[in-house]
Amino acid sequence: MCQNARTVSQISRLYCSSYDSSNPSDITNLEGIEQLTSLTSGTFEEQSIANYSLLSEIESLSRISIHDGNFSNDNLQQLSSAENVEYLDLYSQSLTDFSYAISFQKLVQLRLNNSSQLDLSVLSELPELASLSISYTAIDSLDSILTLSELTSLQIYNSALSDEDIESLYQLKNLTEFSVQRQTPLDDDSFNALTLGLPN
Numbered sequence: 001m002c003q004n005a006r007t008v009s010q011i012s013r014l015y016c017s018s019y020d021s022s023n024p025s026d027i028t029n030l031e032g033i034e035q036l037t038s039l040t041s042g043t044f045e046e047q048s049i050a051n052y053s054l055l056s057e058i059e060s061l062s063r064i065s066i067h068d069g070n071f072s073n074d075n076l077q078q079l080s081s082a083e084n085v086e087y088l089d090l091y092s093q094s095l096t097d098f099s100y101a102i103s104f105q106k107l108v109q110l111r112l113n114n115s116s117q118l119d120l121s122v123l124s125e126l127p128e129l130a131s132l133s134i135s136y137t138a139i140d141s142l143d144s145i146l147t148l149s150e151l152t153s154l155q156i157y158n159s160a161l162s163d164e165d166i167e168s169l170y171q172l173k174n175l176t177e178f179s180v181q182r183q184t185p186l187d188d189d190s191f192n193a194l195t196l197g198l199p200n
Contacts, residue, residue: 011036017045030054044068049075056081065089069114073097080104086128090115098122112137120144133157146171153177 014036018026027047033039034057041063042055049068052075055061062084066075071092079085080103088104089111098118101107102125109131112118117138123129124147131153132145142165145151152174166180 008035012038013041015043051078053078059084063087067091069093071095076100151175155179157181
């Protein structure tokens with residue numbers, strides 16, 4: 001379903017989803033979306049959009065959520081000119097290169113879900129990032145995350161991180177919310193070291 005307002009100039013939030021079986025939508029292109037000059041939030045779920053570059057022309061757009069198994073590296077590059085984005089939520093099995101995210105210098109909240117192996121080193125170049133959620137995403141190092149001095153919230157689900165990796169998170173001195181899920185529990189020593197190191 002695609003929800004909009006009475007006139008184009010009034011639209012501030014756009015939600016397009018094919019999940020609603022009673023009124024599904026399948027958008028193949030975003031032609032004309034640049035006319036939504038007041039748009040602040042756009043959500044696109046399981047659409048057939050090949051090119052997202054027109055979203056970058058909307059200066060007011062600060063929140064983007066894309067749940068599309070076919071969202072690719074090229075699609076992320078198309079979004080890279082959307083420099084005012086503060087919230088980015090990506091759900092994709094096709095994304096393998098996150099380097100284009102370096103353009104999102106105002107990004108405050110990032111959610112990465114169900115992606116393949118990703119090099120997240122670019123995170124260290126996002127100085128405003130305060131909230132990070134990584135789910136079903138293969139990561140082999142937390143080095144870039146440990147540089148995020150503004151990070152207050154961190155969620156990591158279904159990861160293969162070691163006890164030593166998780167224990168190292170004590171370096172995030174502003175972290176106040178932390179959640180991790182993996183197949184084996186954290187050993188007592190690592191848990192104690194982490195809880196002592198993080199702020200109360």
